[in-house]
Amino acid sequence: MRTDREWMYNSRFVIVEGRKEYNPAFIDRVVSFVEFACQQPTTDRDNDLLRCPCSSCKNRAYKSTDDIKVHVVTKGFVKNYDQWTSHGEPEVGSSSVQPNCNTSSNGDNEGPNPYRNMILEAAGHDFNPNSHENVSQPQPPDPKTKRLYELLRQADEPLWPGCTKVSQLSLVSRMLNIKSESRMTEKIYDDVMQVLEDALPPDSKLVGSFYETKKFASDLGLPCEKIDCCINGCMLYWGEEDKDMLVCKFCEHPRYKQSKTGSKKRKTKTPHRFMHYFPLIPRLQRLYASKVTATHMRWHDEHVQKDGVMSHPSDAEAWKHFDQTYPSFAEETRNVRLGLCTDGFQPFGQSGKQYSC
Ligand SMILES: [Zn+2]
Ligand SMILES: [Zn+2]
Known part of the structure; x- marks a missing residue:
């Protein structure tokens, strides 16, 4: 942290008669910061809008200078922004302006x-x-x-x-x-x-x-697991408990096909039916492993929201309600919500056309 920028993080509030209030000196410095940014030719702009360095826009969204002042005073600066790289200052060496999702320190x-x-x-x-x-x-x-x-x-x-x-x-x-x-x-x-x-x-x-x-x-590629299932669709042979089961718990149909030669083939038993399972966690980890896809994973939090326009589920009420209900979860941009969506799913039988959800 540059010593001349410590004010960004330690002077936002003052205690006046036992009450916490916004520090007028901090507000002045934020105003000077915005003026500084407006004067720099290298400041990142979208017409008259500049990137907002508040802790919620995190230099992703473009806002008017007035909005930026309000945001920064009410929400504080985004972490580690002592080098103002989005507001006209050059990038320096190993500045930690943005959290690097690729943790490898290898050049x-x-x-x-x-x-x-x-x-x-x-x-x-x-x-x-x-x-x-x-x-x-x-x-x-x-x-x-x-x-x-x-x-x-x-x-x-x-x-x-x-x-x-x-x-x-x-x-x-x-x-x-x-x-x-x-x-x-x-x-x-x-x-x-x-x-x-x-x-x-x-x-x-x-x-x-x-x-x-x-x-x-x-x-x-990413791992894929094969899980045996009952041919009648009653159960999956999954987990420790079901590992050695030979017949279905419900309909008692055998799990494996009868082997022709007996003892010799016993090692590679063929199930009557199996399914492919694509484990979710390694897939999510892979999305964060690449710098390209990692930005997509944070987009829900970092994109510019336009009033009255819903361009992503994160602009919608349900998402906002979720964020309000679980604020500590919502605070971390990299946390993802999982939605399940299905169309044309037939719960009763494989080919019955009469049911479709
Ligand atoms: Zn902001
Ligand atoms: Zn069964």
Whole structure:
């Protein structure tokens, strides 16, 4: 904290005859702050509006100078804003103007290779890409970590000797992106890769078919669990209690298909029915791991709300009511609310058209 800016956080109130009141000196300084910002050519503006540095707008929303004065006096400055980077002052070295959601202190994260960043983001905040170079560390990395190192290596490795633009990993990610954006079928994907393979030098590191590509990129993906269920839809075999159950609690239908060869096949029992479960927590963590998606996760709190316009559920009454009911939860911008929404869901049977919720 710059000593000349301590007033921003410690002088907002004065005690007058035992009552807490806004400090006139603080108000004067806020007025001077706004004047200063208006005079700087580098101040971030939207026409006549400036970014509001109050603790609730957090330099995201643009407000009129009068609104800014009221906001800052009533709500205080956003934390750690002693360098006024949105109001005409230059960014300095390691200023902590904004909380950095990417907690890795590793400089590599800012590297010029975006695919390297992608792997580091997928690996999570506790992954240190340099730790394997540390000689004093006797333990070899676990298979998953080893695979991530391998991917990091592939992110830097040229597709063919002498190629400077494309690495093995960048080609795979770009192709997967094209495939999903254009809804390309697997057949077309394989055909395109075949053409590429023919066009490239024979010693290229091209990953061929879609099947191989998926395997290649699987470590960047998110976990998915298979959960057995009763074929009649009575129950899921989930958790410790149900782990070893062989028949349904309700209809007593066997969980597994009868194995043909008996003892030999017992290890890989096939359930009559199973479902895919996509665990939520790692997905949320991944959204916060990337700087790009992390800003989307905070948008509900940081976007400019226009009166009379509902552009997001956070502009609506239900959200505001929730925030008022749980103020400590609402205080942290990064807390997310989960909404469930369903359409065309049929609770009674798989194909019965007569019910739709
Ligand atoms: Zn504000
Ligand atoms: Zn059952």
